[in-house]
Amino acid sequence: MSSEKKKYTERQQQIAVFANALAHPVRVAILDLLHSQPCCYHGDMAEELPVANSTLSQHLKVLKDAGLIQGEINPPKTKYCINRQNYTIAYTLFACFFEDALETTLSQEGIIQCE
Amino acid sequence: MSSEKKKYTERQQQIAVFANALAHPVRVAILDLLHSQPCCYHGDMAEELPVANSTLSQHLKVLKDAGLIQGEINPPKTKYCINRQNYTIAYTLFACFFEDALETTLSQEGIIQCE
DNA sequence: AATTCTCTTCGTATATTTGCGAATAATTTT
DNA sequence: AAAATTATTCGCAAATATACGAAGAGAATT
Numbered sequence: 001m002s003s004e005k006k007k008y009t010e011r012q013q014q015i016a017v018f019a020n021a022l023a024h025p026v027r028v029a030i031l032d033l034l035h036s037q038p039c040c041y042h043g044d045m046a047e048e049l050p051v052a053n054s055t056l057s058q059h060l061k062v063l064k065d066a067g068l069i070q071g072e073i074n075p076p077k078t079k080y081c082i083n084r085q086n087y088t089i090a091y092t093l094f095a096c097f098f099e100d101a102l103e104t105t106l107s108q109e110g111i112i113q114c115e
Numbered sequence: 116m117s118s119e120k121k122k123y124t125e126r127q128q129q130i131a132v133f134a135n136a137l138a139h140p141v142r143v144a145i146l147d148l149l150h151s152q153p154c155c156y157h158g159d160m161a162e163e164l165p166v167a168n169s170t171l172s173q174h175l176k177v178l179k180d181a182g183l184i185q186g187e188i189n190p191p192k193t194k195y196c197i198n199r200q201n202y203t204i205a206y207t208l209f210a211c212f213f214e215d216a217l218e219t220t221l222s223q224e225g226i227i228q229c230e
Numbered sequence: 231a232a233t234t235c236t237c238t239t240c241g242t243a244t245a246t247t248t249g250c251g252a253a254t255a256a257t258t259t260t
Numbered sequence: 261a262a263a264a265t266t267a268t269t270c271g272c273a274a275a276t277a278t279a280c281g282a283a284g285a286g287a288a289t290t
Contacts, residue, residue: 007165008140015143022134024278025123028212032127035215042237050122052280057238059278075286076236082216091213097143098206100150101197139248157267167250172268174248190256191266 015097018090021066026051027059031082034069039081130212133205136181141166142174146197149184154196 008016022028029049033040042060046053060080063069067086072079123131137143144164148155157175161168175195178184182201187194 008144012140012143012147016138016140019134019137019143020139022212023131023138024135025127025131028127028130028134029123031212031216043235046237051278053237054239054281055279061238062277073237073286076234076288078237084217087213087216091210091217094209094213095206097137097146098202098209101146101202102199102206158265161267166248168267169251169269170249176268177247188256188267191258191264193267 011093014089015093017066018068018093021063021068024059024062026056027063030056030059030063031068034080034082039072039079042078042080045080126208129204130208132181133183133208136178136183139174139177141171142178145171145174145178146183149195149197154187154194157193157195160195 022031026049030045033045033048042053042056046056049056051059060069060071064071067083068090069080070083072081137146141164145160148160148163157168157171161171164171166174175184175186179186182198183205184195185198187196
Protein backbone atom coordinates (compact mmCIF):
# COMPACT_ATOMS: atom_id res chain seq x y z
CA MET A 1 0.00 0.00 0.00
CA SER A 2 2.98 2.26 -0.15
CA SER A 3 3.79 3.91 -3.46
CA GLU A 4 1.06 5.26 -5.69
CA LYS A 5 3.26 8.07 -6.86
CA LYS A 6 6.71 9.11 -5.85
CA LYS A 7 6.72 11.18 -2.74
CA TYR A 8 9.68 13.21 -1.60
CA THR A 9 13.13 12.03 -0.68
CA GLU A 10 14.30 11.95 2.91
CA ARG A 11 16.71 14.71 2.05
CA GLN A 12 13.99 16.93 0.61
CA GLN A 13 11.83 16.40 3.67
CA GLN A 14 14.69 17.05 6.03
CA ILE A 15 15.55 20.30 4.28
CA ALA A 16 11.90 21.33 4.52
CA VAL A 17 11.84 20.56 8.25
CA PHE A 18 14.92 22.65 8.97
CA ALA A 19 13.76 25.42 6.66
CA ASN A 20 10.37 25.48 8.32
CA ALA A 21 12.05 26.00 11.66
CA LEU A 22 13.76 29.09 10.26
CA ALA A 23 10.64 30.35 8.49
CA HIS A 24 9.60 32.83 11.16
CA PRO A 25 11.73 35.82 12.13
CA VAL A 26 11.22 35.33 15.85
CA ARG A 27 12.69 31.86 15.55
CA VAL A 28 15.69 33.24 13.71
CA ALA A 29 16.00 35.80 16.51
CA ILE A 30 15.85 33.04 19.11
CA LEU A 31 18.65 31.18 17.40
CA ASP A 32 20.67 34.37 17.07
CA LEU A 33 20.48 34.69 20.84
CA LEU A 34 21.66 31.14 21.28
CA HIS A 35 24.54 31.72 18.89
CA SER A 36 25.97 34.46 21.06
CA GLN A 37 26.14 32.38 24.22
CA PRO A 38 26.40 28.74 25.21
CA CYS A 39 22.89 28.64 26.58
CA CYS A 40 19.95 30.84 27.50
CA TYR A 41 16.99 30.74 29.85
CA HIS A 42 13.46 31.10 28.59
CA GLY A 43 12.94 34.16 30.73
CA ASP A 44 15.97 35.95 29.35
CA MET A 45 14.75 35.38 25.82
CA ALA A 46 11.25 36.55 26.72
CA GLU A 47 12.68 39.91 27.73
CA GLU A 48 14.46 40.37 24.42
CA LEU A 49 11.77 39.19 22.06
CA PRO A 50 8.50 40.92 21.13
CA VAL A 51 6.20 37.98 21.85
CA ALA A 52 4.27 36.78 24.86
CA ASN A 53 5.64 34.07 27.08
CA SER A 54 3.28 31.43 25.84
CA THR A 55 4.01 32.29 22.23
CA LEU A 56 7.70 31.95 22.91
CA SER A 57 7.12 28.48 24.29
CA GLN A 58 5.39 27.48 21.08
CA HIS A 59 8.24 28.73 18.92
CA LEU A 60 10.78 26.99 21.12
CA LYS A 61 8.81 23.79 20.66
CA VAL A 62 8.97 24.15 16.88
CA LEU A 63 12.73 24.58 17.07
CA LYS A 64 13.07 21.64 19.43
CA ASP A 65 10.90 19.38 17.26
CA ALA A 66 13.01 20.28 14.24
CA GLY A 67 16.07 19.29 16.26
CA LEU A 68 17.83 22.65 16.15
CA ILE A 69 17.78 23.25 19.89
CA GLN A 70 17.55 21.22 23.06
CA GLY A 71 16.08 22.18 26.41
CA GLU A 72 17.11 21.29 29.90
CA ILE A 73 14.18 21.55 32.26
CA ASN A 74 14.99 22.30 35.90
CA PRO A 75 11.79 23.85 37.21
CA PRO A 76 11.08 26.54 37.60
CA LYS A 77 13.71 27.37 34.97
CA THR A 78 14.35 26.01 31.53
CA LYS A 79 17.68 26.35 29.82
CA TYR A 80 18.03 26.07 26.06
CA CYS A 81 21.00 25.57 23.82
CA ILE A 82 21.85 24.82 20.22
CA ASN A 83 21.91 21.21 19.08
CA ARG A 84 25.27 21.31 17.41
CA GLN A 85 25.06 17.90 15.84
CA ASN A 86 21.87 18.68 13.97
CA TYR A 87 23.13 22.15 13.22
CA THR A 88 25.99 20.56 11.36
CA ILE A 89 23.59 18.37 9.44
CA ALA A 90 21.42 21.36 8.57
CA TYR A 91 24.41 23.39 7.52
CA THR A 92 25.62 20.63 5.23
CA LEU A 93 22.19 20.11 3.70
CA PHE A 94 21.74 23.80 2.93
CA ALA A 95 25.29 24.29 1.72
CA CYS A 96 25.03 21.36 -0.66
CA PHE A 97 21.59 22.44 -1.79
CA PHE A 98 22.78 25.88 -2.82
CA GLU A 99 26.04 24.53 -4.10
CA ASP A 100 24.07 22.34 -6.49
CA ALA A 101 22.64 25.46 -8.04
CA LEU A 102 25.66 27.68 -7.85
CA GLU A 103 28.43 25.20 -8.44
CA THR A 104 29.54 26.77 -11.65
CA THR A 105 30.39 29.99 -9.88
CA LEU A 106 31.26 28.87 -6.37
CA SER A 107 32.82 25.45 -6.46
CA GLN A 108 35.68 26.73 -8.56
CA GLU A 109 36.61 29.13 -5.83
CA GLY A 110 36.80 26.37 -3.26
CA ILE A 111 34.34 28.08 -1.00
CA ILE A 112 32.25 25.03 -0.45
CA GLN A 113 32.75 21.33 -0.77
CA CYS A 114 30.04 18.72 -1.20
CA GLU A 115 30.41 14.93 -0.95
CA MET B 116 5.26 56.19 17.61
CA SER B 117 7.57 53.55 16.21
CA SER B 118 9.41 51.47 18.74
CA GLU B 119 7.57 50.00 21.68
CA LYS B 120 9.78 46.97 21.48
CA LYS B 121 12.38 45.94 18.97
CA LYS B 122 11.07 44.13 15.94
CA TYR B 123 13.26 41.98 13.75
CA THR B 124 16.26 42.94 11.70
CA GLU B 125 16.18 42.99 7.92
CA ARG B 126 18.55 40.07 7.95
CA GLN B 127 16.33 38.01 10.23
CA GLN B 128 13.33 38.71 8.07
CA GLN B 129 15.19 37.91 4.88
CA ILE B 130 16.37 34.59 6.28
CA ALA B 131 12.79 33.81 7.27
CA VAL B 132 11.54 34.62 3.77
CA PHE B 133 14.08 32.35 2.08
CA ALA B 134 13.56 29.63 4.67
CA ASN B 135 9.82 29.82 4.22
CA ALA B 136 10.27 29.22 0.52
CA LEU B 137 12.14 26.00 1.30
CA ALA B 138 9.73 24.95 4.02
CA HIS B 139 7.69 22.56 1.87
CA PRO B 140 9.18 19.42 0.30
CA VAL B 141 7.53 19.99 -3.05
CA ARG B 142 9.22 23.36 -3.31
CA VAL B 143 12.56 21.78 -2.54
CA ALA B 144 11.78 19.23 -5.25
CA ILE B 145 10.95 22.02 -7.69
CA LEU B 146 14.27 23.68 -7.02
CA ASP B 147 16.08 20.37 -7.33
CA LEU B 148 14.66 20.10 -10.83
CA LEU B 149 15.84 23.58 -11.68
CA HIS B 150 19.29 22.77 -10.36
CA SER B 151 19.74 19.97 -12.84
CA GLN B 152 19.00 22.06 -15.90
CA PRO B 153 19.17 25.70 -16.97
CA CYS B 154 15.40 26.05 -17.11
CA CYS B 155 12.19 24.06 -17.01
CA TYR B 156 8.62 24.37 -18.23
CA HIS B 157 5.70 24.24 -15.88
CA GLY B 158 4.30 21.23 -17.70
CA ASP B 159 7.51 19.24 -17.36
CA MET B 160 7.56 19.83 -13.63
CA ALA B 161 3.90 18.90 -13.31
CA GLU B 162 4.70 15.47 -14.70
CA GLU B 163 7.41 14.85 -12.17
CA LEU B 164 5.74 16.16 -9.07
CA PRO B 165 2.86 14.64 -7.10
CA VAL B 166 0.65 17.73 -7.05
CA ALA B 167 -2.09 19.11 -9.26
CA ASN B 168 -1.35 21.72 -11.85
CA SER B 169 -3.00 24.51 -9.93
CA THR B 170 -1.18 23.56 -6.75
CA LEU B 171 2.10 23.66 -8.61
CA SER B 172 1.32 27.18 -9.76
CA GLN B 173 0.83 28.25 -6.18
CA HIS B 174 4.14 26.81 -5.06
CA LEU B 175 5.91 28.41 -8.00
CA LYS B 176 4.42 31.70 -6.95
CA VAL B 177 5.78 31.29 -3.43
CA LEU B 178 9.24 30.63 -4.83
CA LYS B 179 8.97 33.57 -7.19
CA ASP B 180 7.77 35.94 -4.46
CA ALA B 181 10.70 34.88 -2.30
CA GLY B 182 12.98 35.68 -5.22
CA LEU B 183 14.46 32.22 -5.66
CA ILE B 184 13.14 31.68 -9.18
CA GLN B 185 12.02 33.76 -12.11
CA GLY B 186 9.48 32.93 -14.79
CA GLU B 187 9.37 33.81 -18.44
CA ILE B 188 5.80 33.76 -19.69
CA ASN B 189 5.28 32.97 -23.38
CA PRO B 190 1.72 31.68 -23.48
CA PRO B 191 0.71 29.03 -23.51
CA LYS B 192 4.04 28.03 -22.01
CA THR B 193 5.93 29.30 -19.01
CA LYS B 194 9.60 28.70 -18.47
CA TYR B 195 11.16 28.91 -15.04
CA CYS B 196 14.73 29.20 -13.93
CA ILE B 197 16.76 29.84 -10.82
CA ASN B 198 17.43 33.43 -9.79
CA ARG B 199 21.15 33.10 -9.32
CA GLN B 200 21.66 36.51 -7.80
CA ASN B 201 19.23 35.91 -4.97
CA TYR B 202 20.45 32.36 -4.64
CA THR B 203 23.85 33.75 -3.83
CA ILE B 204 22.35 36.06 -1.26
CA ALA B 205 20.42 33.21 0.30
CA TYR B 206 23.45 30.98 0.32
CA THR B 207 25.50 33.63 2.06
CA LEU B 208 22.83 34.35 4.64
CA PHE B 209 22.41 30.69 5.55
CA ALA B 210 26.12 29.96 5.52
CA CYS B 211 26.85 32.88 7.83
CA PHE B 212 23.92 31.99 10.03
CA PHE B 213 25.14 28.48 10.66
CA GLU B 214 28.72 29.61 10.77
CA ASP B 215 27.82 31.88 13.66
CA ALA B 216 26.76 28.86 15.64
CA LEU B 217 29.40 26.43 14.49
CA GLU B 218 32.35 28.72 14.09
CA THR B 219 34.36 27.07 16.81
CA THR B 220 34.35 23.80 14.92
CA LEU B 221 34.12 24.86 11.30
CA SER B 222 35.86 28.17 10.82
CA GLN B 223 39.13 26.68 11.94
CA GLU B 224 38.98 24.21 9.10
CA GLY B 225 38.51 26.95 6.55
CA ILE B 226 35.31 25.42 5.27
CA ILE B 227 33.37 28.63 5.36
CA GLN B 228 34.19 32.29 5.38
CA CYS B 229 31.98 35.07 6.60
CA GLU B 230 32.49 38.79 6.12
C1' DA C 231 0.64 25.44 54.04
C1' DA C 232 0.62 29.42 51.38
C1' DT C 233 3.02 32.33 48.18
C1' DT C 234 6.09 33.23 44.58
C1' DC C 235 8.60 32.33 40.48
C1' DT C 236 9.07 30.29 35.95
C1' DC C 237 7.53 27.96 32.24
C1' DT C 238 4.16 25.04 29.69
C1' DT C 239 -0.38 23.77 28.27
C1' DC C 240 -5.16 24.93 27.28
C1' DG C 241 -8.67 27.43 25.08
C1' DT C 242 -9.78 30.53 21.71
C1' DA C 243 -9.58 33.61 17.73
C1' DT C 244 -7.70 34.84 13.43
C1' DA C 245 -4.83 34.32 9.45
C1' DT C 246 -2.25 31.64 6.38
C1' DT C 247 -1.20 27.43 3.87
C1' DT C 248 -2.22 23.63 1.15
C1' DG C 249 -4.95 21.15 -1.95
C1' DC C 250 -8.06 20.29 -5.80
C1' DG C 251 -11.31 20.96 -9.68
C1' DA C 252 -13.63 24.31 -12.44
C1' DA C 253 -13.38 28.35 -14.89
C1' DT C 254 -10.52 31.70 -17.33
C1' DA C 255 -6.85 33.67 -20.35
C1' DA C 256 -3.61 33.47 -24.21
C1' DT C 257 -1.59 31.45 -27.85
C1' DT C 258 -1.14 27.82 -31.45
C1' DT C 259 -3.10 24.47 -34.32
C1' DT C 260 -6.76 22.71 -37.05
C1' DA D 261 -13.53 30.64 -36.49
C1' DA D 262 -13.26 26.54 -33.68
C1' DA D 263 -10.56 23.45 -31.07
C1' DA D 264 -6.62 22.24 -28.57
C1' DT D 265 -2.76 23.30 -25.50
C1' DT D 266 -0.80 25.32 -21.43
C1' DA D 267 -0.76 27.70 -17.38
C1' DT D 268 -2.94 30.84 -14.01
C1' DT D 269 -6.70 32.38 -11.18
C1' DC D 270 -10.99 31.51 -8.62
C1' DG D 271 -13.76 29.28 -5.23
C1' DC D 272 -13.95 26.37 -1.81
C1' DA D 273 -12.59 23.08 2.09
C1' DA D 274 -9.47 21.39 5.40
C1' DA D 275 -5.41 21.73 7.94
C1' DT D 276 -1.77 24.34 10.08
C1' DA D 277 0.36 28.46 12.09
C1' DT D 278 0.39 32.43 15.01
C1' DA D 279 -0.92 34.98 18.90
C1' DC D 280 -2.54 35.97 23.51
C1' DG D 281 -4.36 35.49 28.28
C1' DA D 282 -5.89 32.26 31.65
C1' DA D 283 -5.11 28.24 33.94
C1' DG D 284 -2.02 24.59 35.44
C1' DA D 285 2.43 22.24 36.97
C1' DG D 286 6.72 22.08 39.68
C1' DA D 287 9.98 23.59 42.58
C1' DA D 288 11.84 27.08 45.94
C1' DT D 289 10.84 30.46 49.42
C1' DT D 290 8.23 32.52 53.07
